Amino acid sequence: MASSLPSSVSVTPLPPFKPDLYQRAWSSIPHPTLPLLATCHAKAVTVFSLSTLTKHSSLSGGHTRSVRCAAWKPGLPPGKLCLVTGSFDATAGLWRWEKEADEGGEGSMEVDVTKGSNASRPDTEKDASDDDWEFTLVLEGHENEIKSVSFSPSGQYLATCSRDKTVWIWEDVGAAEDEDEWETVAVLSEHDGDIKAVAWCPDVPGRNKASSNRHGSLDVLASASYDNTVRIWREDGDGEWVCVSVLEGHEETVWGLQFEPRTDNERFPRLMTFSADGTVRIWTLQVEEEEPTVEDGRDANNPFRSAMSGIPNTMRRGLREDWVCTAVLPKAHTRAVYSASWSSDSGLIASTGSDGLIVVYGEEKDVTKPASSAEEQSKETGDHGNARSRDGWRILGTVANGHGAYEINHVTWCKRYDAGAEQKGTEEMLVTTGDDGVIRPWQTRAD
Amino acid sequence: MIRYRNGLWQSALSSKVIKNHLTTCINTKSICKPITALRAYTKAYTRPERYLRLYSYRPAPNEPTRHRLHCAHTILFRMERSDLDNANPTILNVSQLPSRRQKQSAARKGPENRYDDVLFSKKQSGAYGFGNRVSSWPSSDEEDDADLPEEPIDELEIYDLISSISDPEHPHTLGQLSVVNLSDIHITPSPSENADPEALRTVTVDITPTITHCSLATVIGLAVRVRLEQALPPNYRLDIRMKKDSHAQDDQVNKQLKDKERVAAALENDTLRGVLDKMLLTCV
Structure with missing residues (x-):
């Protein structure tokens, strides 16, 4: 992680991935650990190798309409890949790719980078053909286009969302038997409009610490909607998934969201959201203070809270969360922000959208503050009133017309x-995906 | 032979040759170099007088095949339709509508020549023998392009593109019904500003539905959006809206029309696509 914020970040284009797709591409999703990138375009997904910047394999034939989104299943053993695709045909598809047993160590699977080895160049081998991907399961249930799919950090849950205004949570119940069996565990229908995106909170110490006194799953899900709101969902301990917070502030469709991926502190990860209103916002979970303070401060004119006073504290805490918008990133976009990404490595945020602009932001750390996380923690909970001014974000770099005249979708x-x-x-880079069908990597260097 | 403007056009390709070429391209899905000019030809066909400018339009190196093939389809379709139509497709009152297109009517001589004026090649050699070899299509010469004046797309051109769309439930065009009006079309930055031709421009079209609760407002808006997406270069961003207070649910309709994802998904709906295609039939 960067110790101090660079004065600027230069963003320079690298040669685009080959081949050019020649048609609108919606998104490009990097594998969590392997040098692979899955790009959704038309009714197919093209998987690129990040080693060679060329095509590794492709997934086609599973959907009758455009594939809008994809998610890699995390935590699979070496030699296995699993990708879930969400399509405008209202289904999600589960695809598997397995290395043939007799291929030996130098097989066509990319080498797991967590082992730190110099990856062999398997994607150049001939056996990385389309046949290696098997369309193994269709998840049916949504009434309209699926807009986003996302795996929980452990891979146990899959969330899908759709124009039908619902989020479905599916549980992988066949994992133990190595079977593809998925059960619907929840259908969440509180949004008033299409749901554009779903995202799970990463498995970081901050999440687990803040949730340690809860019952049930530690997983936290967030959804972004056409109704301009974002909702936070948790399991209540009885297997029921409930909305614990509604985040209101965006003035237009919220196109997407991501929880803070960095793991360097103990507070609950913040949430980044981006919208057609051209803004990127950061939301922070307000940590509840001493119980009496809350009672004094709010009970007087909140009948709901008074009515709850007979219920044990632990349960009450589980029912509602207070998320506050603590920062609006400096405005750079003139049109809808379609995508933004928060780096787990540098903590920088990059955003892009309809105006073809790519913007990199960094968060100003107050140098007068001690770096100690405990100290920060106390400040987090201490001065709510100044929250907005304390989170200082700065634009570090911009690129205009990143994909020429075309819109950038991701x-x-x-x-x-x-x-x-x-x-x-x-080393990190940015990858943008545009209406021109070009998947373009960008080198980012701090100046 | 028809001379146009500075006499730059010297020869005509026959429509049959053009059709052969387009069919070959579509059948083979080839992205041969000549196809890069097809987008321009589409527009040229719809707006012959713009040929000069459009010919100079160079598609981005990464112009998606889909666009190019679509253009090929569109031209072929229009040419064939044009052949089938009787020679007199005049619609009542259309002469009262603002258009730059009327000025060209004198140039149309008859069915045989009706698209001659848009199918000229700048090179004599281009007229021969490319029915089989697509690569022999006259290429867009860089040096020639440099001489051509860049004529900006203005509000009237936008109007011409969309006023000829048919209403989904009336046998008239949107222009005739005053659903689209020249005064409700705006381009920013203004075309008169001599800005970088590659810079983003926003086209705002305010639509006036015929009745305030017209359920087809979304479809009309979609048709306008599709028409302009197909016809305008990629640096044009579209804001299609219901004119304020003209529609009971204008906010909802506006939001839908602005939502790229919803528009994309809607265009994959065969029923809706059929309605839109029918509405766009009258666009010439």
């Missing part, structure tokens, strides 16, 4: 494995 931070990388597997 941006993501991604590890570099290509020949030009100085530190393979560590």
